[in-house]
Amino acid sequence: MTSRLPDLPIPGQGDLPDYEVRLPMHLRPDANRLIRYLHELPYRRVKFCPWCSNTNLTCQTHPARRLPYYYCGSCQKGCNSLSDTPFANLRRMELWSTFALYLLAGWSSVQIAPRLGMNHKVYFSWGKATREVMAEECPELYQWWTTRHYRENLQAPEHIAAQQQAVMAWIDTMLNARHAICPKCKGDRTYRITGIRPKFKCDPCVTCFSILSGTPLEGMIRPDLWLDFVKGVMNGQSIPDLKRSSGLGMGASTRWRRQFLLLIEALGHAELLGWITWMRSRRNNEAVSFVRQGGHLDKAQRSIYPQGRRKGGFVWRQ
Ligand SMILES: [Zn+2]
Ligand SMILES: [Zn+2]
Structure with missing residues (x-):
């Protein structure tokens, strides 16, 4: 057998x-x-009859049956x-x-x-x-x-939680960096320009640079929202969820999620990406049962932050 x-x-x-x-x-x-x-x-192998727990079984194999058939002499029932x-x-x-x-x-x-x-x-x-x-x-x-x-508990296993921590720590370190090496002259006589973005100025060669250049976070605005946003991404939140919690618009939430996933990939956390895929795929289920139980998810609206005029936008002159 x-x-x-x-x-x-x-x-x-x-x-x-x-x-x-x-x-x-x-x-x-x-x-x-x-x-x-x-x-x-x-x-x-069946040793006990599942109906009467007796051992009085006779086994019969038959080519038409997918599994051996047992007949119980005590309760006269068949089983497999x-x-x-x-x-x-x-x-x-x-x-x-x-x-x-x-x-x-x-x-x-x-x-x-x-x-x-x-x-x-x-x-x-x-x-x-x-x-x-x-x-x-x-x-x-x-x-x-x-x-x-069923997303009742979003706590990741230890090795994936460590990767989540590493991503947060990487962003935090980048945003709070006090020193940087100038990419042009490779010197370290640089100082940080005041502001939340990690921008530096190099004294000898009068160059301004950002240490986020060349990373997926290059050019992204509002660094004060990044840590909360990436936490949501790592818990498998959908784009409307991220939009609701961050206050950004749909377009920005979509782009941000993609950029943070690229960052996680670039940092080499493949297991975390797998975890995000799992948690993300379960989110729709959770949202559907929430709404069926009478919950309300507010609709996606525009960004709550003041919008600058797009560069090169058409301006009507009277
Ligand atoms: Zn039996
Ligand atoms: Zn320099």
């Missing part, structure tokens, strides 16, 4: 996502156990390895472990369903069964994963 068991899906191999990097260190063995459990579930499990009536058993792997990696239904060739009804019933098994077999993992998946 073991010869029929397909290979266990390995995270990060082939085109499978590496779900382990989204999870805290201490829950990774649990996640691996869950994947293995789902993988072996259809092929396990899936009887009385959440997966009893589900098909394509060879994909269940792969499905759970995508789910733990934080993929959304829109990504998983086409990848595994399933419709959304099947996605829903598989998701329900997987969550039931997870709650039963790995309660701690279940608790951690569901609170993130």
Whole structure:
């Protein structure tokens, strides 16, 4: 019977996502156990009757049946390895472990369903069964994963939280820099020009420069809003959310989000980007249930900050 068991899906191999990097260190063995459990579930040997717990079982294999059939001599009922499990009536058993792997990696239904060739009804019933098994077999993992998946708790695992801190610290250090090396003469006789933007002037060669030149934050206005904004980006907020909390316009919020994602990428925090994708994909769900429960999300309006006239704009002369 073991010869029929397909290979266990390995995270990060082939085109499978590496779900382990989204999870805290201490829950990774649990996640691996869950994947293995789902993988072996259809092929396990039935030792007890699921209906009467008796061991009086006779096994019959039949080519028309996908799994060996057991007949209980005590209660005269039939069963197989899936009887009385959440997966009893589900098909394509060879994909269940792969499905759970995508789910733990934080993929959304829109990504998983086409990848595994399933419709959304099947996605829903598989998701329900997987969550039931997870709650039963790995309660701690279940608790951690569901609170993130339903955005009840946005606390990232330690290694990703460290990357979030690093991004904030990088921005903070840049904005508060007191010293800089002149890009033109490479000298350090520079002083900071008063203001919130980290601009410097070099004495010997009379050059003004910003230490943000060449970074994704070059030319972005209102540095006082950056830290709160990037916090929202890292929690997976949508552009309307970011707009509401920052007071910027839609266009600026869209551009800012893109620039901060570029910054996170440039700083080399790939795991954090994956986390943002997961949290972002769950945000619509959260917003929809909030509104269904009678919540109100105010509509996107224009920026609350005074707008300068665009350069080169057409001015009507009387
Ligand atoms: Zn029985
Ligand atoms: Zn210089």
